[in-house]
Amino acid sequence: MEPSQVRNEAELATAAQLRDDAILRARADVPSQGWRRLVHAASRGVVNPGPGPGEQELRALLERIRSPLESPRRIAVSSIKGGVGKTTVASCLGLVLAEHRGDRVIALDANPDAGTLADRLTGESAVTVRDLLDDLDHVGSWTDVSRYTSLAGRLQVLASEQDPAASEAFNRDEYERVCEVLVRFFTIVITDSGTGLVHSAMKGTLELADSLIVVGAPTVDGASRASKTLDWLLAHSYGDLVADAVVVLSCDRSSAEIDRTRIREHFESRCRAVVEVPHDPHLATGGRVTLGRLRPATRDAFYELAALIADGFTPGD
Structure with missing residues (x-):
């Protein structure tokens, strides 16, 4: 590849590409309330039942509020x-x-x-x-x-x-x-x-x-x-x-x-x-x-x- 081509491709890259969702590895969704949180904490993260329906609904409301x-x-x-x-x-x-x-x-x-x-x-x-x-x-x-x-x-x-x-x-x-x-x-x-x-x-x-x-x-x-x-x-x-x-x-x-x-x-x-x-x-x-x-x-x-x-x-x- 010619040096000029390398420069042109580099110029296309911007800081906007370094978003959290682009560079962070996916992590399991951890529950923050109720028995699901207790199970996750007691097992030190080995068992992760994930957020329950109520917590998911609350998160969706908060996303709209923001x-x-x-x-x-x-x-x-x-x-x-x-x-x-x-x-x-x-x-x-x-x-x-x-x-x-x-x-x-x-x-x-x-x-x-x-x-x-x-x-x-x-x-x-x-x-x-x-x-x-x-x-x-x-x-x-x-x-x-x-x-x-x-x-x-x-x-x-x-x-x-x-x-x-x-x-x-x-x-x-x-x-x-x-x-x-x-x-x-x-x-x-x-x-x-x-x-x-x-x-x-x-x-x-x-x-x-x-x-x-x-x-x-x-x-x-x-x-x-x-x-x-x-x-x-x-x-x-x-x-x-x-x-x-x-x-x-x-x-x-x-x-x-x-x-x-x-x-x-x-x-x-x-x-x-x-x-x-x-x-x-x-x-x-x-x-x-x-x-x-x-x-x-x-x-x-x-x-x-x-x-x-x-x-x-x-x-x-």
């Missing part, structure tokens, strides 16, 4: 009925996304009636979105923004104004100004909105939202209110947002007289997906939310919700 994202996404969590778990859903979604993704995630409480998002996540609400608004012109760095947030694990939290009289002043223009700053420093902004769809800040939330989560319950009033939320959105030209929405049914209250299958089918016909969150004693206390204290079925429901939201994180969005 979908790449090239531009900021704003996720609105809403309901026109209070007490159905809207803030709980926003809290758990934020915790899951922040824990399992490498980018920055913030949960913003846009409830005009002294919201409880910060109480559920960090217990710190002395500094609020109102303080950030007052100093917005002086916020130019990540360090500046972090002075107005509290931390729950890897999730940043921006509390709502706790004085209802003052929080009423949080209008659409102010919400948009806050979001404009947040998307400069955070890849994912989760907004826990109020229950009033006609409130000025809610209009701003819907206008900017890339994804929508509507929270309801498998009860007559909870399901009806969630469906009326969709009706209102469709009547006000948010059809695309509704079609791509995920409905979360919080199953804290349940009754054998309710046909949950029919409720689920109703919302599946109207939106992209439905997630049912089972009753969980830890969430039912109304106190600080900790993912590690959730029952496995509850944790899996929020992983499914996070995966559904992340399915829309396609490159170039």
